[in-house]
Amino acid sequence: MAVSTTITAEGTAFNIYTDPLDGDRDGNTITATTSEVEAVEAGLHKLEAKGVHWYSYLTTMDFWVVIAVGQVLSLCITASNTFSSFLANAGTNIPAFQTLFNYVLLTLIYLPITLYYIGFRAWLRIVWRNGWKYFILSFLDVEGNYFTVLAYRYTNILSAQLLNFWSIVCVVILSFLLLKVRYKLTQIAGILICCGGMGLLLASDHMTGGNGGPGVDILRGDLFGLLGATLYGVSNVFEEWFVSKRPVYEVLSFLGLFGVLINGVQAAIFDRDSFESATWNGSVAGYLVGYTLALTIFYSLAPIILRMGSAAFFDISLLTANFWGVIIGIHVFGYVIHFLYPIAFVLIIFGLVVYFLAGSMLGDSKKPWLGDNQRDGVAGIGTAKLKALNEARRDGLGVEGASGQV
Template sequence: MAAKQCDDSPRDMSAEDRRDGLLVRSRKFNPKEVFTWRLAKTLLMGQGLAGLICGTAVSSQYLASNFHVNTPMLQSLLNYVLLCVTYTSMLLCRKGDGNILQILRTRWWKYLLLGLVDVEANYTVVKAYQYTTLTSIQLLDCFVVPVLMVLSWWALKTRYRLIHYVAVCICLLGVGAMVGADLLAGRDQGSTSNILLGDGLVLLSASLYAVSNVCQEYTVKNLSRVEFLGMVGLFGTVISTVQMVILERDEMATIQWSWQVGLLFSAYALCMYGLYSCMPIVMKMSSATSTNLSLLTADLFSLFCGVFLFQYNFSGLYLVSLVVILIGFVTFNAVPTPVNSTDPAIASSSSSSSICEEGSYENAVAAQSDIIKQEVAVSITASTGGATS
């Protein structure tokens, strides 16, 4: 009987310790440490990206519904040309290892594959609208988030905690509320000619977007934003031109150009250009997964615009969906995602100083401090040795 009591006491003590630890953590909780200016800035910038996506959706819908223009490759080409003119030109002006010739000499094939992935991700999701419904696209497009988490865990060594999985589930519940509001409002639009093919294209697009975003996060955090955008603009322009000539010659010949059509093309290209230019900044502040969670509100912004522009029926569930997604986003970013530092590649990458876009070293101060410490240690050793002798 005494032995049983002795066996139970450690178990009771451990339970009490856990309860005490939970109480201590709850008492030490400081909202100012969670709701920081960095989190607010990340949230606002993420919603700005969602607004840009809304701009591309509205301009594309006007082109398709009012002017019967359906040329996704031509629209994407304009964006890649703007990226090429801006950022590839900046790479041409660089000297040393950051020069475009050096980049092409060492890793041209990587950026070729990345440009192909990015172009096809944009094309397949637009193509899916011809075969499946809007509801299916909204639901299956969320597949990008779990794929991103798996790729980040494998490639970037990101380690998620339980709170991050809960936050993702909250965001997906918000998307479910949005889809439910669409069904209640009778907005299950789109074709049903080949639902299986359309759903497959959406899943393919989500997977390609995930690959592109993980590569983007790695590049902007270890190399530079200008290099990523310059190379994607260069290879995206080449690939989009070839694909447009092959697939959209007939559609381009039937376009009846006017100032309204030109204005809508310009609006789409500028929104996409702003999205591509600003997304690496948000990813560097947070992560690819966090950025895509914030982009889940883009469909809601498009719906709010559609209420005024296309006479959509409004539902209160849209506001509920927006609030739920924002709660999930804040919850995800409230706790940092640790990186597995035992991986030698990640450890060496984090310890070495990376070159900034301006050409200076980010960790120059830390490196100088290490040098000073080493010099002090050497001088102390030398003086100790002299005193001993």
């Protein structure tokens, strides 16, 4: 599966070795050779040396892709929330069990792909070496899902949505402290503008009484929501770190596999009584299928935005989910839209644009924890490393057969 590539630049020949797994069939990590590092460095220098204006990144295809993927993810979240509402209205309230199918589907899709590329022996080596890291990632993700759902059970929706802002705060703080991310003023301004747009949505809901109201136990619900938002923030940062270093299919296969184990045990313990008293019919089965497909698409696309953008951009992109939820609510539940909703949506999109102002042509795809030349990163879809190699090819540096990783 390896590809040997020769790049000739300014009289210097670079021999590049790329492998779809960042490792051999025995699971041994393949470190970048000196010539490969030099080739990537040449490509990165070419990209960063281009004369750019404050709006240059906005004119690239990468920007529009990351914006579009962010909105698709928001629609997936909206769809999963809608199907959850259908299940609750039908008398089927099994938060842990209903998410189990998502992890099962992720395993069925991505584990065979991983085994096909690296073989079973290499897979076992990865389990031995990095299995505990993937277990932590899955645990954070499963518990983030679980406690967020619990928050909606005990508190009102307005309070739960306000707590979602905390995940953005966690992502920014953790990225700054652990991943050495340094935010530009425009990025901070973009985040604040997006949060302002979300504030308008919440204010509109409060004025119309759509998201307020009493809760069963608001204090307990708020604490669950705060815990869920914290776990989400940590897992998003951890996943960004993972997908920048390893192939996407490997990350998702372990996320699904360990997610099945963790979520399965949790469902058996906490959803047993709810499962027995739940309503089971054809409609409920359809809702579960819709919920699972929406969530699986979400998990499959999330690594793209984490590579091309960042965990912070990922979280603020999802703020538009409330707007899409209202659009669906108008046609499905008969909601009446408030005039602040379109204004808030435009404000959030404007904040996403501002986030990338005065940036480089690489946007957030160049990760500081991978080294200046992205030595520790994978040459996968959306990564700065692959962009550097592609730039060399487009610049006529004699690249033949360059191949990136998923």
